[in-house]
Amino acid sequence: MKRNFLSLSVAGAVLALSSVTVLSAGSIASASTLTAVKFVYDFPGPDMEIIPVVVAQKEGFFKANGLNVSVEFPPSTSLTTQLLTTGSGDIGFITTSDMAVAVEAKAPVISVANYSMTNNWGLFAKPGSTLTLASLKGKKIFSWGDTWTNAMIPFVLKKAHLKASDITIVTGANDTPLLMNGTINFTTSTTNYAIPGITEATKSAPVGIVGAAAGVPNVPVWVYAVTHNYANQHGKNVRAFLKAIKAATIWASSHQTKAVADFMAAYPKSGYSKFYSTKGWALTVPLLTNSAGKYFVQTNKQWTTLATALKSVKLIKSVPAPSTYYTNKFLP
Amino acid sequence: MSSSSLLELRGISKTFASTTALSTMDLTIERGSFVSIVGPSGCGKSTLFNVLSGLIQPDGGSINLEGRDVIGATGHVGYMLQKDLLVPWRTVLGNITLGARLKGKVTAEDRDQAKGFAEKYGLGDFLNHYPSALSGGMRQRVALMRTLATNHQLLLLDEPFGALDAQTRFEMQQWLLQVWRDTQRTVLFITHDVDEAVFLSDRILVMSPRPGRVVDDLAVNLPRPRTLETLVSPAFTEIKSKVLHQLHHERAL
Amino acid sequence: MTKKKLLLNIFGPILSVVVLIGIWQAIVVWGNVAPYIAPKPWDAINAVTSNWSTLAPLTWWTIKETVYGYLVGALLGAFLGVVLNKIPLMQRVLYPLLILTQAIPIIALAPPLVMILGFGVMPKVVIVAWIVFFPVTVSVLDGLNHVDKDLMTLAKVFGANSLRRFVVLEMPAAVTQLFSGLKIGATYAVTGAIIGELAASSGSSLALYQRSASGSLDAAGVYGTTLIMTAIGIVWFLLVVGAEYIATPWQRRSTARQWRRGAKPVVTNN
Numbered sequence: 001m002k003r004n005f006l007s008l009s010v011a012g013a014v015l016a017l018s019s020v021t022v023l024s025a026g027s028i029a030s031a032s033t034l035t036a037v038k039f040v041y042d043f044p045g046p047d048m049e050i051i052p053v054v055v056a057q058k059e060g061f062f063k064a065n066g067l068n069v070s071v072e073f074p075p076s077t078s079l080t081t082q083l084l085t086t087g088s089g090d091i092g093f094i095t096t097s098d099m100a101v102a103v104e105a106k107a108p109v110i111s112v113a114n115y116s117m118t119n120n121w122g123l124f125a126k127p128g129s130t131l132t133l134a135s136l137k138g139k140k141i142f143s144w145g146d147t148w149t150n151a152m153i154p155f156v157l158k159k160a161h162l163k164a165s166d167i168t169i170v171t172g173a174n175d176t177p178l179l180m181n182g183t184i185n186f187t188t189s190t191t192n193y194a195i196p197g198i199t200e201a202t203k204s205a206p207v208g209i210v211g212a213a214a215g216v217p218n219v220p221v222w223v224y225a226v227t228h229n230y231a232n233q234h235g236k237n238v239r240a241f242l243k244a245i246k247a248a249t250i251w252a253s254s255h256q257t258k259a260v261a262d263f264m265a266a267y268p269k270s271g272y273s274k275f276y277s278t279k280g281w282a283l284t285v286p287l288l289t290n291s292a293g294k295y296f297v298q299t300n301k302q303w304t305t306l307a308t309a310l311k312s313v314k315l316i317k318s319v320p321a322p323s324t325y326y327t328n329k330f331l332p
Numbered sequence: 333m334s335s336s337s338l339l340e341l342r343g344i345s346k347t348f349a350s351t352t353a354l355s356t357m358d359l360t361i362e363r364g365s366f367v368s369i370v371g372p373s374g375c376g377k378s379t380l381f382n383v384l385s386g387l388i389q390p391d392g393g394s395i396n397l398e399g400r401d402v403i404g405a406t407g408h409v410g411y412m413l414q415k416d417l418l419v420p421w422r423t424v425l426g427n428i429t430l431g432a433r434l435k436g437k438v439t440a441e442d443r444d445q446a447k448g449f450a451e452k453y454g455l456g457d458f459l460n461h462y463p464s465a466l467s468g469g470m471r472q473r474v475a476l477m478r479t480l481a482t483n484h485q486l487l488l489l490d491e492p493f494g495a496l497d498a499q500t501r502f503e504m505q506q507w508l509l510q511v512w513r514d515t516q517r518t519v520l521f522i523t524h525d526v527d528e529a530v531f532l533s534d535r536i537l538v539m540s541p542r543p544g545r546v547v548d549d550l551a552v553n554l555p556r557p558r559t560l561e562t563l564v565s566p567a568f569t570e571i572k573s574k575v576l577h578q579l580h581h582e583r584a585l
Numbered sequence: 586m587t588k589k590k591l592l593l594n595i596f597g598p599i600l601s602v603v604v605l606i607g608i609w610q611a612i613v614v615w616g617n618v619a620p621y622i623a624p625k626p627w628d629a630i631n632a633v634t635s636n637w638s639t640l641a642p643l644t645w646w647t648i649k650e651t652v653y654g655y656l657v658g659a660l661l662g663a664f665l666g667v668v669l670n671k672i673p674l675m676q677r678v679l680y681p682l683l684i685l686t687q688a689i690p691i692i693a694l695a696p697p698l699v700m701i702l703g704f705g706v707m708p709k710v711v712i713v714a715w716i717v718f719f720p721v722t723v724s725v726l727d728g729l730n731h732v733d734k735d736l737m738t739l740a741k742v743f744g745a746n747s748l749r750r751f752v753v754l755e756m757p758a759a760v761t762q763l764f765s766g767l768k769i770g771a772t773y774a775v776t777g778a779i780i781g782e783l784a785a786s787s788g789s790s791l792a793l794y795q796r797s798a799s800g801s802l803d804a805a806g807v808y809g810t811t812l813i814m815t816a817i818g819i820v821w822f823l824l825v826v827g828a829e830y831i832a833t834p835w836q837r838r839s840t841a842r843q844w845r846r847g848a849k850p851v852v853t854n855n
Binding site: 076077078079081082085086098101102104105106107140145146147150168169170171172173174177178181183315 | 619620621622695696699700703704783784785786787788790793796797799800801802803
C-alpha cells in the first residue's frame with residue numbers, strides 16, 4: 001500500500017551494508033553483555049517509518065536497554081509474519097491486516113504494540129483534480145496488491161454505493177509516475193506516504209479522501225509483533241525493545257531533523273529524498289500517540305473492529321476473541 | 333577447336349598477391365576422356381578447378397567449353413569433393429536432385445532421372461533414406477549421382493575417394509569407371525594416389541608448384557575394362573613408375 | 586524406437602516427478618513444516634482445483650501473454666539472426682546492442698514499459714519477446730555461421746544464386762540450432778509473463794493472485810499458482826520439442842515418411 005518498488009533493487013545492497021555496520025558496532029560495544037535481536041521490517045526496502053528503530057540504534061537507546069538490534073528486510077511484502085515463525089526474525093513490523101490473516105492461518109504470532117493509532121489510509125489524486133466518492137465510477141484506481149489495500153477497497157466501494165466492476169483496479173510497482181502521466185486516476189496509500197510523494201513530484205499537495213471520509217474502519221494500520229514462542233521465552237527482550245523504541249520515538253519526535261539525518265545516514269540509498277523523509281516523518285509523528293497521548297496501547301475495540309471489517313469483506317472467516325491478536329503486557 | 337575436344341584452355345594464369353598459383357597454361361581435354369591430375373599441394377590443381385568451375389576469375393586467357401567461353405561463369409560443370417557434402421535433411425532422392433532444386437524447381441523428369449541413376453547403380457533401395465543412414469561409400473555414390481544429375485558433360489572430381497578405406501576405395505573406383513563408361517561423361521580427376529590415377533585414367537597430368545604448372549602429360553594406354561589384373565600388370569607398373577619419377581624428380585629440385 | 590526405450594521415455598519423467606513430490610511431502614511432514622509456510626503437495630494441487638473457476642481465466646491470460654510474446658520473440662529473433670549473418674556491418678553495430686538488451690534487468694524494464702504500453706497484454710508480450718528473442722538470435726546466427734563453407738561453394742558451382750542458397754541450404758541447416766534457442770526461450774517465456782504481471786496489471790492476474798495468497802499466508806495458494814506457472818512453462822517447452830520432432834525428421838529417422846512431397850513409395854524387392 002505504500003512506497004516505491006524501484007528502491008527494491010538497492011535494498012539488497014543496503015541490507016548488506018547495514019548488517020556490516022551493525023556487526024562492527026556490535027563488536028565495539030562489549031558484545032557479550034548485549035542481547036542480539038533481529039528486527040524484520042514489513043517492506044523489502046527501508047523508508048521513514050523505520051526511523052524509531054534507526055534512532056534507537058544510532059542514538060544508543062537499544063544499547064542502554066542491553067540490546068543489539070539488527071534489521072532485516074523481507075524478500076517481498078507480506079512475508080514478515082512467516083519470517084518470524086521460521087525464526088528468521090524475532091520482532092516484526094506488520095500491518096494489522098497481516099496480523100489478522102496470520103491468526104486466521106493459525107500462525108502463532110501476537111501483536112505486542114501499536115505503531116500508529118489511527119487509520120490514515122485513503123485515496124489520493126493529483127493536485128487540482130476532483131476526488132469525491134461520487135466521482136469514482138469508471139475510474140482507474142491504483143493498488144499495491146497487498147492485504148491491507150485488498151481489505152480497504154471494499155469499504156470505499158460500499159460507502160460510494162459502487163460494485164467492484166464499477167472501477168478498474170490497477171496493480172503495479174510504483175504509483176506516482178502513473179498518476180503523473182494520467183495512466184491512473186487515483187492511487188491508494190496512507191497520508192504519510194502519499195502526501196510527500198505527490199508533493200515532491202508536483203510541488204503542491206495532493207487531494208485525498210482519508211479514513212472515515214473514505215468509509216474505512218478507524219483502526220491502527222501498523223503494529224509490532226512477535227511469535228508466541230518468542231513472547232514466552234524472551235519476554236525480557238520484547239519489553240526492553242519496546243522501552244528502547246518508546247524512548248527513541250519520543251526523541252525522534254522532538255528531534256525530527258536529526259532523526260531524519262540518522263535515517264539518511266543509515267540508508268543513503270533508500271531511494272527517498274531528504275524532503276520526502278522529512279515530510280513523511282513529520283506526518284507520521286502525530287499518528288503515533290492515541291487521544292490520551294499514549295504510545296503503543298492496544299484496545300479490544302480496535303481488534304474487534306478490524307476483524308469484523310475483514311470478515312465483512314471475506315478476507316477472514318471468523319472473528320476471534322480480541323486477546324487472540326494482542327497483548328499489552330510488554331508495554332513499558 | 334577440333335571436333336573431338338570438349339575443353340580448351342588458352343593462356344590461363346592466376347596470381348594471388350605475389351604467388352603464381354597457376355602459370356600460363358594451355359590445355360585441351362578430349363570429349364569422353366578420363367584425365368587425372370597429380371601433384372603436391374600448392375601445384376595449382378585446386379586453382380585450376382576453381383577457375384574451371386567459375387569460382388575464381390583467371391588473370392588472363394580463355395576457356396572454351398563445348399564452344400562457349402565460360403570464364404567467370406558458374407553452373408556449367410559437375411563438381412564433387414572428398415567431403416560428400418550431402419545435406420542431412422534431404423533424402424537420397426532429394427540429395428541427387430539438389431542441383432535442380434538449387435536452380436529452381438525439381439521437376440518430375442529430374443526425379444525420374446535421379447531414380448534411374450540410383451536404381452541402376454545400387455541405391456534403388458535407399459531413395460527414401462536420409463544420408464545419416466548410409467555408409468561412407470554409399471554417401472560418395474550419392475554425391476556422384478548428384479554430380480551426374482546436374483547433366484553437365486564435364487565432371488570435376490577433387491579427390492572424391494580420399495576419405496575412404498582401401499577396400500571401399502577400390503570398389504568405388506571400379507564403380508566410377510562403370511558410371512563413366514555408361515554416361516559418356518568427361519572426367520577431370522584430382523588425386524594424391526598415383527595408383528588411382530593410373531588405374532582410372534586415359535591421361536595423367538603431373539603438376540608442380542612454384543609456379544603451379546603442368547610438367548608432364550602422360551598417356552595411359554592400358555586396356556579397358558580395367559580389373560584387379562590391371563593393377564599387377566607390368567604396363568601398369570611402368571606408367572606408375574614414370575609418374576612417381578616425375579613427382580619425385582620435381583620434388584627433389 | 587524399441588518398446589523398452591519407449592517405456593523408459595514415458596515412465597522416466599513420471600518417476601522423477603513422483604520422486605520429487607515424495608521428497609516434498611517428506612520434508613513437509615517430517616520437518617513439521619507449518620501449513621502457512623509450505624503446504625503438502627496434495628494441498629497445493631487442491632488449492633488449484635478448488636479455485637479453478639477463479640484461476641482458469643487468469644491462467645488463460647498468462648498463457649496468452651506467454652504464447653504471443655514467445656511467437657513475437659521467436660520471429661524477431663530469427664529475423665535478427667539472419668540480418669546479423671547476412672550484413673557483416675550489422676554484426677558489429679547491432680550485436681553489442683543485443684547483448685546490452687539482455688544486461689538490462691527485466692525488473693527495471695517492466696515499469697517504463699507499463700507507462701508506455703498500459704496495463705493490458707502488450708507490456709507482457711514485449712517482456713516475453715524481449716527475453717525469448719535473444720537465445721533464438723544467437724542460435725540462428727550460430728547455425729548460419731556454421732553452414733559448411735564447401736557446401737555453399739558447391740552450390741555456387743552448381744549455379745545457385747544467393748537467395749536459393751539461403752532457402753535451400755542455409756535455412757534448413759540452421760533449423761537444428763534454431764530449435765535449441767527456441768527451447769531455451771520456451772523455458773524462460775512464462776517467467777517474463779509473470780514479471781510483467783507483477784509490474785502492472787489491470788484487474789487480476791496469476792501473479793497478483795499469488796501475491797494475495799502470500800499476503801493471506803495461504804501457502805497452498807502460493808504453491809498452487811506456482812504449479813500452474815510451471816505447468817505452462819513445461820507444456821510450452823514440450824510443444825516446442827514436438828515441433829522440433831516434426832520439423833527435423835532426419836535427426837531421428839533413417840527414412841523419410843512416404844507422404845512427403847514427391848517421394849513415391851519405393852518398392853524393395855529383396
